[in-house]
Amino acid sequence: MNFKVPKKQSQLLLACIVFIVMLVLTSGAYAxxxxxxxxxxxxxxxxxxxxxxxxxxxxxxxxxxxxxxxxxxxxxxxxxxxxxxxxxxxxxxxxxxxxxxxxxxxxxxxxxxxxxxxxxxxxxxxxxxxxxxxxxxxxxxxxxxxxxx
Amino acid sequence: MKKSILMSALIILLLSGNIWALEYAGGNIHGFISQGYLDSSDNNFLADTHSGTFQFREMGINYSREILSGLRGGFQLFSRDLGDIGNNEIEIDWAYLDYNYRKWLGVRLGKMKTPMGFYNETRDFDISRVNVFLPQGVYNEGWRDSFTAKTGVGIYGKIPMNQLGDLKYQAQVGEMDIEEDGGIAKFTDGQTHSTTLDFDVDTTYAAELQWETPLPGLRIGVSGNWFDYDHYFSTNDTTYWRNRTEQAFWIGAGITPEEWAFLAGMGFLPPVPTTYEEYQAYGVDMIGLRIEMPVENYYYILSAEFVWGDLTLAAEFAQDEIEYKMMAPLPYGTLIERKFKFEGYYYSAAYRFTEWFELGTYYSVFYPDCTDKEGYETQRIYDVPREINWSKDTCLSARFDINQNWILKIEGHSIDGLAVMYIIDQDKNKDESLDVDKDWNLFAFKLTYTF
Structure with a gap:
């Protein structure tokens, strides 16, 4: 299946993933x-x-x-x-x-x-x-x- | 002098900002000072609360240090004022040496806190709980002076039981203080229309087992206190004891007035005595006597507490088996000999919503004589309102931790019954009957500084 995400939305999605990963890593560091x-x-x-x-x-x-x-x-x-x-x-x-x-x-x-x-x-x-x-x-x-x- | 030094030291600390402990000679100094306000809708609760009172304050300062590995020593000076209890007199709250040999065995020597339910040992320390007053069904405020500590020797420890959790124990033997102006004296003076002269306390014993269950946060405990004392009081309420002289005469005579009248009719006895003066003429006079009252107490408390995050649930049940005699210096000696139980219990819940705000509630029930929960027998013997034999207290408390030093508590009680207060504190009507109300409310406010 060919599934395309518009460029703007893909950047936003990437930013969200990075933020969540950072949040998890950061909270992990404190925990x-x-x-x-x-x-x-x-x-x-x-x-x-x-x-x-x-x-x-x-x-x-x-x-x-x-x-x-x-x-x-x-x-x-x-x-x-x-x-x-x-x-x-x-x-x-x-x-x-x-x-x-x-x-x-x-x-x-x-x-x-x-x-x-x-x-x-x-x-x-x-x-x-x-x-x-x-x-x-x-x-x-x-x-x-x-x-x- | 001692009082002003303690007060000055605490005021200096109050003004010195946000602090936590002072260090001196290798040890730490901690203390607290609190001022409260009490107001009740009708009756007086341990002070003149019906008019509103600020006679509700506590102060304490302690020093403790590690002397050697496992050996610690320290003491705490404490004073309180609650109506005419305490009167800001400074006393030694605790002072003992504590040697912790192993986790499963430690020894204490000196004046130490008595295990009596989960919260008796910390009851002088306001910051340990959400409430202003602990549930009176189990932790009677008036008896606090006597039950809070023992001077003697104690052992304690914690025994791991692997998958079954841990078992903690304490056992103590020693002396307890019962003051002539304390709560036990006030309770008896009110009921017997007398004035306490003296107490003679025998050796007392205390023990506690606490099971920390495998379920995190759940602990269950049982504690017991066994103590005997002789209470000496003077029968100086002339109205009451004048009437009781008749009763005492007929106990001593060993026959009923009807039997006396029959024998008098036969010419074997003089006419039946009917007045106080006539009883007096036979050498029976209850006014101004020194009465000796030996009292034996067997006090047990069952406790359970469950802490789940910021929620704390607790319930405790207390029962005290009491045996006493009233012995007068009269030919027949014993006036009354009774055995009864008092019973109290409560359920409580507290939740800390934020670092600075906690809300708590409890429902506490107290029967000073659970063989007479309706109070008819007590009313007959002591000529007091029968409501004096129960108390059902619903309490709501709010605690605000302003910072790590200051806390503020506000508390309301709705109470059915009079058992948690003293007859002697109540106002009287013109006909000398007690001016009390069965249903009443109590409001408490308390500000505490701790360092």
Whole structure:
């Protein structure tokens, strides 16, 4: 079957496809959460259940007995993705949850940074620290932690 | 002095802009201050709400730090004012050492929050929920001072059950505070027409099991509190206890007035006593006595919560089995010996529409004596309106998160029954009867700053 699309319409269609592809790729870039830890942290991979326990303050020590230092990126898109996927909470529920721990004496709020660069720098220089960034962020001075199901 | 230091520190923080935590000596300082307004259509809810009142405020400031890996310590100072409860007196809300040995075992030592339903531990902290008042059927506001914390030792942990989810537990043993001017005293003083003198609280126990089910967002729990105390009060309402003197005389006599009259007719007894002065002449006088009331409580709560995205659904059921005696320093001692249960439950829903707006609603029911839900027996014994034996509260709440520090809550209640308020707070008519209305509304407004 001979199917011809007028030139103007084909340009518009192409532009739409490019836009959608870019949108998907862009949103994909934000959606991918990568866990990063200080090089002294004695693990290479953790289960999704363990990562949840760590970030809701129920596991406070690594297997070597050293304390876990939590680092988050409050107020960012990657934080929203992280809380939804790994803590079963929305970002506001995550914030309220931690405040509840603070005001009952059960926890100290994680360190929070505005940018991924600041977070990486802190994790690289702090023993026992673990945080997350979006994929594509430079992670040279830290180790990445694989999360299994 | 302490009060003004706390107030000044919080005001400085209020004026210092958008902040989140202060750091000091390796630890963090957090706090909150709230001011509310309460207004009710008819009755007084814990304060003079019928006229509208600003006597509704809370302040807290805490410090905590990690001392060693797994060992944390901290404390929180807290004050509140709700009518004549609290009166802005500063108290230690919690202060404990917490050693987390493993995920499945931790130990706490000091004054710690008591697990009692899903929301008791966070009830002093306004930002943890959408409502101004938690459902009164399970979380009675007047009893909050006593039920919120224990001083002693506790263990806690989380046990993974693979495909079945996780099981969290807590157990505590220690002492609880029951204040002479607190809610339990006000409740009893109102019903018994007396004035509390003292409480003597025995060792108390608390435990909680929480099952985080394999269905994401669904958790189910059961918690229990067991506590005994001796409540001492003085029978100083002369009108009421003058009338009760007759009742006490005949309990002590062990025979009915008719039997006495028969024996008097036979010449074995003097004439039947009929006046307060005559009962007094036999050594029976209920006015101004120090009454001892040992009370035993077995308090259970069943809880369920389901969180699905921005929607939170919850339901809880509470029951307290209470046994008490009223013992007077009279030859026959025990005046009343009763065993009854109170019962309360609620259903709630909350939905967060945006980062800054959340709406919540609940329906809460409370029966202070579920063996007498219509209140006839209570009315007969204590000479109070029978509506005092139930409360059915429909509540709608709106919460506005202005920014991460400030929140504003507006809440309305439509209530059938009087069980959530105290007799002692109510206005009286000219004939000394209570000026109360069975159906009433309560409006609450609360502005909170948290850092």
């Amino acid at each position: 991918e959460v990568v866990f990063v830890a200080n090089k002294t942290v004695p693990i290479e991979q953790v289960s999704a259940r363990e990562i949840r326990d760590i970030f809701i303050g129920e596991q406070v020590k690594w297997k070597n007995g050293k304390r876990i230092v939590l680092v988050v990126l409050m107020g960012t898109d990657i934080h929203k993705e992280f809380t939804k996927k790994y803590t079963r909470k929305t970002s506001s529920q995550f914030f309220t949850y931690w405040r509840s721990l603070i005001f009952t004496g059960k926890g100290v709020f994680p360190m929070s940074f505005d940018t991924e660069e600041e977070l990486i720098s802190f994790v690289a220089n702090t023993e026992g620290a673990i945080g997350y960034v979006s994929s594509g962020t430079k992670t040279d001075n830290v180790k990445t932690i694989k999360v299994t199901d």
